[in-house]
Amino acid sequence: MVSLYTPSLPAARPLIVTGLDKSFVMHLRDGIELPVVRNVEFFLEAGKLAVLGGPSGAGKSSVLKMIYGNYAVDAGNIVVAHRGAAVDLATASPRTVLDVRNYTMGYVSQFLRVVPRVSALDVVADPLVGRGMERKEARQRAEKMLRRLNVPERLWHLPPATFSGGEQQRVNIARGFITDHPILLLDEPTASLDATNAAAVVELIAEKKARGVAMLGIFHDAETRKQVADSVIDVTRFAPGKTAE
Numbered sequence: 001m002v003s004l005y006t007p008s009l010p011a012a013r014p015l016i017v018t019g020l021d022k023s024f025v026m027h028l029r030d031g032i033e034l035p036v037v038r039n040v041e042f043f044l045e046a047g048k049l050a051v052l053g054g055p056s057g058a059g060k061s062s063v064l065k066m067i068y069g070n071y072a073v074d075a076g077n078i079v080v081a082h083r084g085a086a087v088d089l090a091t092a093s094p095r096t097v098l099d100v101r102n103y104t105m106g107y108v109s110q111f112l113r114v115v116p117r118v119s120a121l122d123v124v125a126d127p128l129v130g131r132g133m134e135r136k137e138a139r140q141r142a143e144k145m146l147r148r149l150n151v152p153e154r155l156w157h158l159p160p161a162t163f164s165g166g167e168q169q170r171v172n173i174a175r176g177f178i179t180d181h182p183i184l185l186l187d188e189p190t191a192s193l194d195a196t197n198a199a200a201v202v203e204l205i206a207e208k209k210a211r212g213v214a215m216l217g218i219f220h221d222a223e224t225r226k227q228v229a230d231s232v233i234d235v236t237r238f239a240p241g242k243t244a245e
């Protein structure tokens with residue numbers, strides 16, 4: 001699991017990215033190669049949120065997806081502190097990537113993957129149960145999260161399949177924020193939320209910082225970005241063809 005070549009990670013930097021390259025190969029267009037980012041380099045700090053910045057198409061989502069392991073990496077390293085060791089996600093086995101997702105790195109997007117017949121309460125409680133918590137306690141915590149995100153109590157025992165888009169989004173945010181992953185990736189979690197619920201998410205992010213969680217996020221809304229960002233990683237710095245400064 002630990003490569004001899006992975007650098008050790010200082011406790012305050014639980015994720016370090018170096019030399020990351022990504023191109024997409026368009027198989028339907030004679031295999032044309034579309035380079036997206038080159039030589040991506042940054043690190044995350046415990047208790048801080050770094051925002052991925054840059055215009056549409058710069059590659060923000062692609063970087064986030066590579067870090068979560070949804071997109072393969074062409075070159076480079078994504079080293080995370082996981083169970084007391086340094087693990088390079090760029091070369092880790094799928095099994096290790098899943099273990100990192102379970103214990104170390106959470107992901108919150110605006111879209112809920114609905115599981116039929118599972119109540120909203122259990123959708124939110126399940127990540128805690130999966131991490132060994134008694135279901136009763138997990139449900140109590142889930143209730144608190146659903147209340148904070150203004151999901152009406154009459155919905156808690158129903159499966160979210162028939163919920164409105166905004167209600168599903170808030171169930172998903174509750175599920176993403178309920179665990180104590182030391183690294184959290186945020187893929188536009190506040191997109192299309194109203195002001196009250198966006199403020200609730202900003203508050204949840206502040207609590208994560210206070211607990212030392214390192215976060216990386218995409219926030220298109222400038223006002224929310226200003227409230228949550230400790231630093232901005234400008235992805236245009238990694239545009240293909242640009243030489244290192």
Ligand SMILES: Nc1ncnc2c1ncn2[C@@H]1O[C@H](COP(=O)(O)OP(=O)(O)OP(=O)(O)O)[C@@H](O)[C@H]1O
Pocket residue numbers: 024034036054055056057058059060061062063
């Ligand atoms: N799965 C894919 N296959 C082919 N091309 C892709 C794929 N995903 C992204 N791209 C291309 O990579 C480039 C960067 O896209 P990406 O979604 O990472 O940008 P972004 O900065 O997140 O944009 P936005 O702010 O609009 O969401 C775009 O030109 C896009 O078309």
